[in-house]
Ligand SMILES: Nc1ncnc2c1ncn2[C@@H]1O[C@H](COP(=O)(O)OP(=O)(O)OP(=O)(O)O)[C@@H](O)[C@H]1O
């Protein structure tokens with residue numbers, strides 16, 4: 001399905017030399033349920049994740065970040081969901097992969113950490129059982145061997161008294177502890193890709209910082225690539241090599257960390273940056289929220305989805321969707337932007 | 348778990364005390380006390396006074412209560428007015444029949460209801476789901492005695508596949524009944540024919556009795572499985588690459604069982620105490636039919652003991668449900 005009026009093909013964000021570990025091409029996800037208008041949650045996302053790298057996906061609530069990752073792993077179910085495009089992991093097509101093979105891959109090669117550690121752990125199973133079951137499944141470890149390894153994993157995510165903790169149930173742990181358990185579980189089989197979907201959103205500020213620090217220690221610079229999904233550019237700032245900014249189901253800007261913060265070009269990105277509290281900012285300077293809400297969007301087919309909320313709107317914004325093109329001053333480089341009237345010099 | 352169980356058992360004490368008071372008051376509130384039951388409406392005042400003295404009804408209420416408690420604690424409920432037998436023996440003789448009937452009905456209801464509800468949930472909106480919904484509504488709507496008569500008419504009278512009434516065939520008079528559970532008796536006395544015969548007597552009333560629990564269990568299983576399937580931790584299990592069967596057993600069913608257990612327990616309690624209609628339709632000599640007859644005959648000692656007994660059974664079944672909840676749900680037992 002091509003949007004009418006598309007003339008220029010999008011460039012692929014994050015693409016570099018060599019085969020990427022994860023390669024997403026023109027991923028589209030539409031939810032349709034009886035009696036309601038179909039929702040295009042993801043509307044043509046392409047991105048690459050290189051082995052061992054750290055990639056951020058940023059965007060407001062509802063921009064399609066979670067759906068992108070869930071669709072890639074086949075975790076959306078079948079009913080009322082239609083998915084197109086391609087997702088390749090290490091060259092293998094995930095979307096067309098037989099169910100059993102995909103199950104064998106999930107948890108072993110690709111792991112996920114979810115937003116809410118409260119509801120993401122099974123309340124009736126001990127923490128130990130939830131870790132050993134994945135070791136049993138993918139590593140064939142059983143009984144005491146599995147428990148020993150699970151205890152090691154708990155220690156590695158900073159949980160003391162690990163042997164006793166294995167017997168705890170999720171409700172006996174704090175939110176931060178539960179998220180540590182989730183991370184231990186995700187890293188149990190030393191996956192090549194870890195997708196963390198807003199891993200700190202449900203936690204308070206200090207705990208959130210600790211969890212991010214833990215992710216940095218365990219993942220950044222290791223063999224495991226990290227895709228960090230968040231709506232907080234501040235979270236991305238400290239961790240990610242490459243950042244993709246999503247709006248209304250598409251990537252609107254994509255850049256390595258430095259250019260993104262130094263020279264943001266999409267008005268939506270600058271809007272997000274203005275709404276992040278900064279340490280170097282004088283106190284009392286008000287944070288500027290982006291006007292309007294994510295529901296004031298235009299369908300991409302009719303122009304730029306952000307146009308209704310954009311202060312830099314020009315007539316060309318409407319009519320045809322803008323393509324994702326190399327940003328000014330970054331010809332052929334990894335900085336791409338989807339805007340006909342990009343921001344100049346941070347103005 | 349032990350502390351949890353101990354607390355639950357201790358909680359029984361105030362419940363049982365409250366219950367005994369309720370039954371005490373209830374029986375005294377029945378229109379026409381034992382004197383009218385025994386003597387009829389036209390008794391002379393002298394006779395009435397005699398009977399009231401016999402039952403201690405002329406004494407102050409608190410004294411009556413004390414002697415009532417004494418009799419309850421010594422399990423001395425007097426003799427039935429209609430059968431002239433000790434009430435305790437009458438109840439003990441009939442309760443096993445009701446238990447057999449309830450257990451058979453609940454086995455049918457659970458064995459059909461849980462898989463049916465599960466399949467309906469996994470394929471909601473499919474024909475299986477719609478059929479199970481329609482069936483459940485029908486099961487709840489159709490009066491038990493009507494269904495009882497229908498089953499009896501077709502399968503016992505027309506087709507002759509099952510006996511029409513009672514707990515055992517008339518030729519089985521030589522059977523011994525050491526436990527009072529006739530199926531079990533047949534087995535322990537080395538008389539398989541008697542066991543099969545007793546079982547055949549159970550099938551039709553159990554089917555009639557099973558419909559309502561079956562309907563409730565199907566509905567609650569469907570709702571519970573649907574809800575749990577959408578939980579985040581099931582998605583986590585999927586993301587861990589667990590196999591479909593492990594996800595179903597360990598993650599979905601174990602969590603979905605919690606409300607199902609409650610319904611099964613509640614329905615079991617109801618069947619144990621409320622099989623009056625079914626037992627009557629099939630002339631099945633259980634406790635429900637016995638109590639109903641006692642009410643019609645105003646058999647005062649039987650009514651009092653029977654109500655107390657059934658209430659205690661109901662409370663005990665609920666205790667079992669609570670304890671199994673503790674086993675199934677760590678949040679309950681480790682608070
Ligand atoms: N199962 C579903 N059925 C219908 N619509 C859905 C479903 N899941 C997501 N959506 C819609 O898809 C869009 C994108 O959702 P998604 O969860 O990916 O957003 P997100 O960027 O992860 O936001 P958040 O920060 O809130 O997690 C939203 O408009 C949402 O309402």
Ligand SMILES: [Mg+2]
Nearest residue numbers: 065066067197
């Ligand atoms: Mg999300």
